[in-house]
Amino acid sequence: MNKNHYLARHIMDSSWGTFKQMLEYKANRLVEIEPYNTSVECSRCGSLVPKTLAMRIHECNRCGAVLDRDHNSGINIEQRGMKLLGLPLRKLPIQHGKVTSVETLCRVA
Template identity: 45%
Template sequence: MTKNHCLAKHIADAAWSKLITITSYKAEWAGKRVEFVNPCNTSQMCSGCGQIVKKELSERIHSCPYCGLVLDRDHNAAMNILRLGLQSLQNSGRCQSLQ
């Protein structure tokens, strides 16, 4: 169905919406919460020094020329997303253990 260009975007949007709904429900059930962050530049930004290191989608290794950090691109993005989520909680005052 996603090969039909008229329906593909709607199907993909519904899948992401369902993932968010299920993840939020399971987190609430476990006494946790889901914090949403803007994923913009999370794989381009160095998780070590914060500099933007431009790379093509085919490049799977993050190698920072500024601080020398070398790790998998997805791992780098995950570390940036975690940092952004924790900052969001700390800035809103919802996470007392981070202060």
């Protein structure tokens, strides 16, 4: 059904709507966060670190934080949600585990 160019967008929107409904039913609190710049913004110091979609590692030149791009984005989304709810922010890690050779090649490119 998603291959139909006329209906694909509506079908996908419907799926996200259903998912959101299920979350609202199950969760104590649900806050919608604007995802703009969550993978570019450093979760530690807030500086913007531009990167291409191929770059999977977030490396901040300002504070030295090294995280997986998706992990950094998740932390930013969590922080924005906590701020909206008025809850205290938690301490964040500076680095993740080993950086694989594939990730190193992405940083060089």
